[in-house]
Amino acid sequence: MTQNQSLFFQKFGITPNELQRYLAEALSAGGDYADLYFEYLTSTSISVDESIVKTASQGISAGCGVRVLAGERTGYAYTDDLSPEKIMRAARTAALIARGPAKTPLEGFKENIRHQLYPVASPLAEADIAAKLALVMRTDRAARAYDPRIVQVRAGYFDEMRQILVIGSDGTFASDVQPLARLSLSCIAKSGESSSRGAAGGGGRVGLDFFLTEKTPEHFAHDAARQAIIQLDAREAPAGEMEVVLGPGWPGILLHEAIGHGLEADFNRKGTSAFSGMLGKRVASDKCTVVDNGTLPSHRGSINVDDEGSPTQNTMLIEKGILKAYLSDKLSAKLMGMPDTGNGRRESYEHIPMPRMTNTYMLAGDDSPEDIIRSVKRGVYAVNFGGGQVDITNGKFVFSASEAYMIENGQVTAPLKNCTLIGNGPDALTRVSMVGNDLQLDEGVGTCGKEGQSVPVGVGIPTLKLDRMTVGGTAR
């Protein structure tokens, strides 16, 4: 997209001259850098519960955030009114962070060549609400039809179209139109006294077609229903340290929690991460190579440019077990003298950008998944997860398996309930002894929270074996 095509120039009548004026105001008390982040977001959400459409909503939010950097200091102000007076006032407020003679922003903007990872004019915006609704109803029907023991289904569809424009005092000019869609459901199965739940979903930076051709409502519905039915017969998980095998795809949340957050540059710049000062050191077994890749076409965590206008990259984080890089934004890159990896992201114009993951995954190894399972005498095979959490400073992370099985003498046996895994980030991956040849990315449901800001992310792993991990069940 060129400058002239941006919605902000067309709809809101913003001109390049005005942008220069806002930046000049933002730097009126000095500072090293200033930027403007314009955002126009439309969203649609539909939910079906008890087989009827209970919620349908649409919304629009628009605004501009002004940021001024001065050394390690950040001044920030935003407005949801895009009139010149309000943007000027936000610029004046953000400028208060600096104290010194005024600086002049670079004249003229240069637009970076950037990726084209998803359709620019996505069909999402124009797609008929009825077509979206039909997807959700189909999901509901498919889950109920899977098994008569499925007694409750809640299915939902959500999409958004985010248009952004980022202007920086260093001449940065970047705009992007970012579609995002998700179809998901949760269901409850009951049989006698036993009840259980299952959940599934997916999507990405895709149009409605994706749910008609690639991942259909039936695909997600059957997966959720299958999990719920299996869980009806689940037994208590064991408690204690044992071998753990993680299935491919979404269990990659392990990487996200165990190491991903700990490698975000802001924590390392401040020395508050358990990974601080470990660049070039071994943090994983030599079978582990981990990347953060914001450039995968259509994937949920992908973006053409980050929220500071920098192109996203495929960043090697861990190569054969050695820590290679931190994930950086402009501020941390400058202060640490390291490259900006294009990971500066924010939830919305109301938020200050910071280093965030995009799609974080481990590259495939040589082992077949069957051999990995066969190698385990007594352990846990975890194939689906709820959520996870990490304490960056001491490295402890937790994640909860929503679908897991015992492995006994090389065979997958009983389903387990109530199974939480806990470990220590800096040494969890040193215990990886086998890496499968079956890398998968998750289906597109992940949302990552950090300091109160949520952004969509992707994760992935091949089948992995960890020689020792604490399983938090109730059975002895």
Added chain:
Amino acid sequence: MATHLETISGTDSGLRRLATDVVSRAMKRGASAAEAVVREGTEFSTAVRLGQVETLKESGSRAIGLRVFLGGKSASTYSSDLTEDGLQRLISGALDLAKVTSEDPYAGIPEPSQLGSLQSDLQLYCDDVYALPPEQRIDYARRAERAALDADPRLKNSDGGSFDAAIGYKILANSHGFVGEFRRSYCSMYAAPIAQDESGAMQRDYWFSLARTLAKLEPPETVGREAARRTLRRLGARKIASTQVPIILDPRVAGSILDNIFDGVNGDAIYRQSSFLAGQLGQKVAADNITVIDDGTIPGGFGTEPFDGEGVPTQRTAVIENGVLKSYLLNTYTAKKLGLRTTGNASRGLAGNPGIGSGNFFLQAGDRTPQQIIGGIKRGLYVIEFLGFGVNMVTGDFSRGASGLWIENGELAYPVEEITVAGNLKDMLKNISEIGNDLEFRGSTAAPTLRIDGMMIAGE
């Protein structure tokens, strides 16, 4: 440094008119019922780290949400675009959307007789949170952090200190003629020091104070010193072997069990049969000594509002009384689904249908001091943090990561980490054997120290 802001002063008749106009325009366009909410807010936050200002953030926003009904069909829209063009789209968008949704016989806004607003002074607003000049806000944050770092030489680094304040204004109007409005203020202070031991291992914890007025905020030094104490006690943590011993939850952690109880009595989960407490009204669900109250009417409370998200006055509801489940928490829709009366617990964002929100939700204090409870345990675990999301509300299965302090002969002996605590909420509520006298509100949910027996701890 100087700044000035448009603060929200008194009633904003313009925004009030906006809400009622949008409702009447939706009705004229054919809606059978309509409800609009307007929110306006101003916030600032100040963060310092190692004594230096790290961020200053300051802003305001306003937006409107509309819910319309066409008989049993409903839909909602929201927008931050309050121009005539934006409002036009808001109204027609909602009506168009409602046409394609399903007929739901239980949908609707409350009956006129149920609507109303508490008239007493709820002490939710004090403009002093905005009175501080920026230098003093920074000073609050700095003093909290400095008090934490000065407490001990092992506190070598910091995630910073902060001071935040916000003012919010909310108007709700519906087609039964209800118009309610209130303002709220908020200020908070926070410190998060990082401690390091000889081996280089780091631990972080935090403490905070929050209040509706500056006058009730604790001194920064108190906040900083408590943050230091909480951080230092984690240094040198080790793993322990798997075992089954009594656990004690510190009030902050006990509050998370209250969150689980809230989720369990949430009307949405009840009618969907997705709660372990569904269908148990009138039955024993907890130990005899357990009484859990939801009260949206406590003056100055963080869960206090004069009316709920649908315009129903808030109330005091005994949820569990002496171990017996007395009431679910309901809005209009869930009450109709269950054949009960709303408890005034509707919560409403800008978009979507109202959900269920808590008032001030708390477990009534007992008479034991925390020291007495710890002193009564020979071997056990004092839990200071839960990590992760391992709670299954359908079954009550509970398995969460934990950090804590090992109890040996009635005394806190050493810190432990990288363990999990597991059980089932149904059993846990019945196995609460002791309740502390230390109930204190730091937010809308609160619990005193609790002792729970019979849980499994997984470690090495």
